[in-house]
Amino acid sequence: MPRITDLSSFNEAREAGLAKLLPPTPRIAIGMGTCGTGNGAEAVLQSFSDAINQRGLSIALARTGCFGFCAAEPLVNVWLPGKPLVILQRVQPNDTAAILDDLTAGRIPAGLALCRIDEWDHITGHVKYGSGFPEIPLWNEIPFFKGQKKIVLRNCGLIDPTDIEEFLAVGGYQALYKALIDANPASIVESIKAAKLRGRGGAGFQTGSKWEFLSKAKADRKYLICNADEGDPGAYMNRNEIESDPHSLIEGMIIGGYVTGASHGIVYVRAEYPLAVHRLETAIHQAEEWGLLGDNILGRGFNFRLQLIEGAGAFVCGEETALIRSLEGKAGRPTPRPPYPADSGLFGQPTNINNVETWYNVAPIVVKGPAWFTETGSPKSPGTKVFSLVGKVVNTGLVEMPLGTPLKTFVYDVGGGTANDRAVKAVQTGGPSGGCIPQEMFDTPVDYETLAQLGSIMGSGGMVVMDEDNCMVDVARYFIEFTHSESCGKCIPCRVGLDKSLHYLNRITQGKGTEADLATLDELGRMIRDTSLCGLGQTAPNPVLTTMRHFRHEFEDHIRASRCRAGVCEDLALSPCENSCPLHMNIPRFLQLLKEDRLEDAFVSVVMDNPLPASTGRVCQHPCDDRCRRSGIDSAVNMREVHRHIADSIYPSPRFPDLVARLSALRKPSTGLRCAVVGAGPTGLACAFYLRMLGHDVMVYDSNPNAGGMLRYALPDYRLPKEVLDREVELIKLIGVDFTFNTRVPADISLNELDQRYNAVFLAIGTWKENWVYLPGTELTGVIPALPFLESVSKRETVPLGKRVIVIGGGNAAIDSARTALRLGSGVTILYRRERKDMPAIPEETEAAEAEGAKIAFLASPHRIVGSPDGRVTAIEAVKTRLGEYDSSGRRRPIPTDEIVRFNCDTVILAVGETVDIDFAKASGLKISDRGLIEVDRYSLETSRSKFYAGGDLITGASNVSGAMGLGKKAARNIDKRLTGLKRWRDLFPKFEYDQAAPAHPSDSRRHHVRELEAEDRARTFSEATVGLTSVEAMEESCRCLRCDVRTGDH
């Protein structure tokens, strides 16, 4: 084995390595980090190897580390002499034959290409691969890598980690050579200090200062330790660094040893990382053989030994004093500092500990100098940091970014946002020692100081993205559960404090928490933070303190309303579907009742949970679909259509009177108390139904001549036929709710009069005011707001509509307007300023509109409406937009370009959102929020005026039918509690006996969809556009339910 002793033997080895990286033949290198092998890289390698042997090809086959884009694994690098290195993504064994065909023909498999690399800056070296393939993007042009700067990861995924010659070829051990030749250790310590390299393990202490302490310490033996006990759940950059580039760690440590006078190095690696252990062992062995490690390194008389120790699974050993005790053969319990390890560390000798990544920054600083290093990053935190970006983002992987990069760059630009249209809620940084940063604060630059100000820490660089399916109370509980079990037990604040914290958090997630618990948790957290012995305890409360600070409303929901919106805390929900339903329908129950062929029971179950099951069965946004566990097997149970079927089977049938009688029998005896409901829309109807069922006298006022609100006057007939709604209103009348129509509040009857006549008043007048866009030309004839348009059509009034209609907006009102205009014989184009995926409308509705002939222009923002001299609309001009930065809603902001497009038209319908009639709000004398909505207590829905409650869109702004009805239901519950002083809500609901066993095997049936009429047929008529499920289909849907409501085992 060649020992490197001088420049010529050094250069010889480099040439040998370069010949491997850039051979005269094509080269294929497969990413074989743990992520790659977990995704099937072994099989890909085997397949390549077999095929190359069989065909007798002259192609070099190699293994490499990981290039960091975990979501695109297995990654395969292919290179043709003189051409750029091309990285292929998601390569499967059955792709290999075609790849080899292409390479032997001098082509690149275009379909699999992720990016190309023309040349690579290894910092301590440089490799020119070649040029060509302009059609393949450069590596830093694709979103995941854009903005990344690979200093630490300079070699990862590009060289064979088990081949020291390849490492030498890209400039490896260059820095060590320089350090030993220059023979000026003090100047290297100065360089590290001047580079302001901060410890990458999390605390961020100045590395140069630590080295200086050690170099000044006097002792026979000094130790250097690399802390590779990467224990933060969610962080795995150290694993990849060691697996992909072990020699850079060794080089950094030898230099450290040389400049501080330490002769012994120890790498303390997690035993959970077998591949990292194996590769590092191999690399240590190679370095020793080549004369780069051990005695008389590079012939310069310096001796340094390096030993690898496997940890045994104790998180606390990431703390330096605990790690030292562990190496001494003791339990890993921390000890107080001082004495600091630099004075008295391992076996009482001076010791310095640095994190893996810190060591990786040493060689670049030695070669390039501190001024080069401080060019990157922020002034106080120079350089880069590797983050593991995981959780609910599309592009997961290791991301090396300059310090100071804003969080939103990580989540949206690099990470690509969430995969499933769920809104991002927070990013957890720093693992169990860190905290959760809410989406509103994603402008935060990621550096040591800023994260600390928000109560989090940088930590080892874990970044776990969480979306609205994650419960922040559960996240806090999860981390405390972790630190609680990892606490070494030595000091009382940590041992007992975390136990108590966990106790309170468990209570809250079980719905047994109190407001006082929050105060106690806060106090406990501060005590643990301030008085614990080591870093584990001092940072352990961070996840609780930050979630309580930034997500207090979630804690309050759990405590005050026993509600876990994300549906994570099982004790607070019957099933994921029930939890997601704004009306909290017991969905598994009605499915099971139908399955047991008990249609009437199923109807009672449905109506008692949701008094408008046929209407909502047609128009609900069906959040239940997104939560259904069956979608893990094939697709969600079509719950909405099953309750539509149940309702449609009863309402028009001869059984209807019997069921009215059955429901009336459930009604509580009369209380003699009187309630007024203002607004006969879905919210008002829901509230009125329940108040009546609870035995109160209920009068509903509405300005229109009939009940239904938006359901009647804004929803077109093809979505909801009026006779369906009529039957549902009929039921509500039959159980005894009274109506006064054509009466306005407060014009015809004042709030004071209501106050005098009734014991409680519920306001639910909705949002009937169309938002107005302020564009030149809105005064022209032919510009009409969406709601009055839809209302006129539904009242069968004549609407002057042109032949060419432009609809502005992307919500349900916009789509309803477009489909209605189509049915009136017009041609329709919808202008929407964002992308399709940002549209608030129900996706099925948008697709139906397009099938019926509506055109949609995305990324088009109206600029002005053009009129004829006689004041009629003739055209609209829109500015094409491009997508800019992400805004606080997590959508990309549309930015106007110079391009203007013109659409000739004669009618413009404005559907840009509805709002509360501010005149009503002001006249009511009730407290109004900044958004012009009526302010209520979040839990009781009571307004600023006693006896007056409000709900629906009036308090939330324009929303959707089921959400609004949910608030009506909730108001009824609170009004009754207030009026009677009794908690009798639960008694209202009948009990059903039904099978309580989950199906042994999921049924084989696929999801049944409603049938849509042919687009060209339905687009000419206002008859209903879909046909509901048949009885057989509804039954099969019921059988598909997995019965998440059935509790088994230890529940």
Next chain:
Amino acid sequence: MPAEFLPGDAPQRGALSFEEQDFIDRLIASHQGQPGMLLSLLEEIQERQPHKYLPADYLEYLAARTGIPGAQIYSVATFYALFNLKPQGDHTICICRGTACHTRGSRDLLERMKLQLGLVPEEDDGSADKLSMTTPDRRFTLRTVACFGQCALAPVVEVDHAIHGHVNERALDREVDALRKGGA
């Protein structure tokens, strides 16, 4: 041959074969005086056992030969999650409880596995994070790990040392069924 540990039997004291004594003696010699010696010794002794645990007679012999107090060895063996004082099952299913896996539903996988294997926690202290349970027939051990560092593949389950990424309940059921049949 390593001492066979049968359910219900007390570990036999002082029954280490000459071969095993020799193994430990050589192990001690190779690590003597090195930092991290005790951890390395215990790791290698456990690895040698077919049922991956630290039999009491080994620990006693180790204490006698190294001069490290038995109490200290016991303290270390019980402190670190990787060491087992009880024999492990023929097959080990290890569910990652890291943050990324947690946010992607690893707790449901854990509950599902407990149910599948008929395991009931010995004492339910509400912390399901650090767990190791073996079926009475010693076929299966169910464990958790703080984090495998495979977060991009979340949720991750290790079945007999092979990492499986993006696992769902169905896939896990299939794995266990295959192991059940395979080892019958």
